[in-house]
Amino acid sequence: MTSHPTLHFAPSGASSTSSAAWQALLAHRDGIGECHLKQLFAADPERAARMQAEACGLFLDYSKNRVSDETLALLFALACEARLAERRTAMFGGERINLTENRAVLHTALRRPADQPLIVGGRDVVADVAAVRERIYRFAEAVRGGNWRGHDGRAITDVVNIGIGGSDLGPLMACEALKAFAHPRLRMHFVSNVDGVQIGDVLRTVDPATTLFIVASKTFTTQETLTNAHAARTWLVEHTGSEAAIPRHFVAVSTHADAVARFGIDPANMFGFWDWVGGRYSLWSAIGLSIVLQIGAEGFDELLAGAHAMDRHFIDAPFERNLPVIMALLGIWNVDFLGAPSQLIAPYHQRLHRLPAFLQQLDMESNGKSVRSDGSPVDCQTSPVIWGESGINGQHAYFQMLHQGSQLVPVDFIGVLQAEAGLEQHHRIAFANMVAQAEALMSGKPADEVEAEMRAAGLAEAQIRALLPHRVFAGNRPSNTLLMERLSPFALGALVALYEHRTFVQGVVWGLNSFDQWGVELGKQLAARVLADLAAPADLHPHDASTAGLIARYREHLAERQDSEKPAAGHTEQNQAR
Numbered sequence: 001m002t003s004h005p006t007l008h009f010a011p012s013g014a015s016s017t018s019s020a021a022w023q024a025l026l027a028h029r030d031g032i033g034e035c036h037l038k039q040l041f042a043a044d045p046e047r048a049a050r051m052q053a054e055a056c057g058l059f060l061d062y063s064k065n066r067v068s069d070e071t072l073a074l075l076f077a078l079a080c081e082a083r084l085a086e087r088r089t090a091m092f093g094g095e096r097i098n099l100t101e102n103r104a105v106l107h108t109a110l111r112r113p114a115d116q117p118l119i120v121g122g123r124d125v126v127a128d129v130a131a132v133r134e135r136i137y138r139f140a141e142a143v144r145g146g147n148w149r150g151h152d153g154r155a156i157t158d159v160v161n162i163g164i165g166g167s168d169l170g171p172l173m174a175c176e177a178l179k180a181f182a183h184p185r186l187r188m189h190f191v192s193n194v195d196g197v198q199i200g201d202v203l204r205t206v207d208p209a210t211t212l213f214i215v216a217s218k219t220f221t222t223q224e225t226l227t228n229a230h231a232a233r234t235w236l237v238e239h240t241g242s243e244a245a246i247p248r249h250f251v252a253v254s255t256h257a258d259a260v261a262r263f264g265i266d267p268a269n270m271f272g273f274w275d276w277v278g279g280r281y282s283l284w285s286a287i288g289l290s291i292v293l294q295i296g297a298e299g300f301d302e303l304l305a306g307a308h309a310m311d312r313h314f315i316d317a318p319f320e321r322n323l324p325v326i327m328a329l330l331g332i333w334n335v336d337f338l339g340a341p342s343q344l345i346a347p348y349h350q351r352l353h354r355l356p357a358f359l360q361q362l363d364m365e366s367n368g369k370s371v372r373s374d375g376s377p378v379d380c381q382t383s384p385v386i387w388g389e390s391g392i393n394g395q396h397a398y399f400q401m402l403h404q405g406s407q408l409v410p411v412d413f414i415g416v417l418q419a420e421a422g423l424e425q426h427h428r429i430a431f432a433n434m435v436a437q438a439e440a441l442m443s444g445k446p447a448d449e450v451e452a453e454m455r456a457a458g459l460a461e462a463q464i465r466a467l468l469p470h471r472v473f474a475g476n477r478p479s480n481t482l483l484m485e486r487l488s489p490f491a492l493g494a495l496v497a498l499y500e501h502r503t504f505v506q507g508v509v510w511g512l513n514s515f516d517q518w519g520v521e522l523g524k525q526l527a528a529r530v531l532a533d534l535a536a537p538a539d540l541h542p543h544d545a546s547t548a549g550l551i552a553r554y555r556e557h558l559a560e561r562q563d564s565e566k567p568a569a570g571h572t573e574q575n576q577a578r
């Protein structure tokens with residue numbers, strides 16, 4: 001943890017909910033809350049045309065939210081009251097807004113053009129970023145071009161990124177999303193789980209002579225990552241017969257050169273970054289090395305350009321046309337005023353299948369907090385549960401609950417207009433389903449329509465009565481639809497930056513520090529104690545009865561296994577006699 005000699009916590013201010021804008025929204029909610037979206041559309045032919053915004057190649061239709069122009073005006077007032085513009089300037093300017101870790105939050109500097117210096121603490125951070133990126137690009141070019149070779153002179157064919165959380169989810173999501181731009185020789189693998197199964201499965205499929213491992217860890221102390229990295233190192237040495245192979249097959253991405261050297265990776269094969277890059281915001285840094293290897297320097301430049309374009313849009317566009325601001329405020333409206341406990345992310349493109357998991361961390365680790373920056377308790381709901389997977393699969397699984405369940409679940413539909421070559425009809429089916437789902441959630445199907453349909457189908461009166469309540473759709477369920485022309489590196493960069501800033505805006509309105517993650521610490525501390533107890537004959541640490549019981553059960557299992565694996569005495573004697 002970083003030391004923080006001077007903590008400049010925000011002065012204790014009014015809570016979000018006691019602000020005039022929040023109270024105005026509450027009063028307004030009582031008026032609009034029951035108004036059906038269908039009525040709003042019927043009463044206002046211009047609604048869809050007005051409630052849309054476009055930037056950096058992303059088109060947002062937000063007209064299917066339960067809001068009026070007045071709701072939006074009140075939400076923008078809420079953002080102003082939370083001093084969003086001021087907080088945004090502080091983040092982009094490199095102020096130490098991550099108060100509990102006394103750190104600046106500068107992932108936006110990672111995608112700032114090299115000719116736009118940003119001086120923070122007397123250093124031009126943009127120049128530092130450009131210097132590391134230059135080294136990464138040179139290295140990636142050598143690997144991609146077949147000039148960086150394995151220990152026996154063969155070109156690299158497989159890249160294994162070993163990392164977890166922020167050092168895994170972003171690169172994995174982006175490599176999946178950008179497979180259409182992948183280098184033809186390089187296969188990417190991602191290992192995060194420490195259970196041994198994942199790395200075992202990968203190592204069975206790769207050739208030690210042509211595999212490159214990236215150990216990606218900001219701290220280089222993460223137990224899961226180091227355990228997997230040591231396993232990979234042992235495997236390589238066993239298969240090549242010598243430690244001399246390590247420099248050709250291992251590189252590291254970290255902020256801790258000492259720890260990297262202790263592990264046995266030459267610091268010349270390490271790519272650094274800085275404490276002002278949060279894990280979940282780090283795919284733009286050296287943590288994105290696997291992405292560069294997959295799509296090349298040009299592709300990565302495009303990814304950064306898309307994100308930077310969204311940064312500029314977030315800074316420059318008025319709130320009323322600002323995509324991250326609009327999406328953030330609609331999210332707050334849904335969570336805090338309409339009571340939605342979760343938010344579904346539904347991409348209708350297979351290559352975006354890891355986006356929901358990435359956004360889950362981005363949002364829930366950033367804003368899953370119940371105290372404000374000044375330590376006072378929040379008095380509203382903060383991060384909803386973010387969930388989802390490919391939308392079309394969801395339709396055949398949990399969309400039932402979205403349409404007829406008892407909870408309100410707002411949806412972000414994400415669609416791509418251009419089909420991948422040769423699959424036009426497949427793509428059209430997926431796109432049609434996405435649009436239809438948003439329409440169905442919004443308009444629903446009223447009882448008179450359902451009844452008429454059943455009557456026309458010749459159902460008996462008694463059947464109609466019995467089935468009617470089951471077949472009615474209330475509708476009035478909110479969604480956004482985000483469209484992009486094609487799933488390019490630029491579009492992905494813009495999309496991810498859009499969600500990053502959406503998360504930031506929500507954190508500002510809720511008064512949170514979106515950039516620390518103390519909530520993950522306790523589990524790590526207790527895991528170290530439990531690990532020691534699992535290996536000991538009896539507990540070394542005090543535990544509650546349930547925890548102690550689970551540890552005991554593991555120990556019993558271990559003892560039974562060891563017993564069963566011991567060769568029987570008679571059997572051994574027979575063997576010796578032979």
Ligand code: G6Q
Nearest residue numbers: 165166167217218219222279280
């Ligand atoms: C992200 C979190 C967390 C982190 C992982 C990996 O914001 O801080 O997900 O990225 O715990 O940490 P290391 O990169 O230090 O191994």
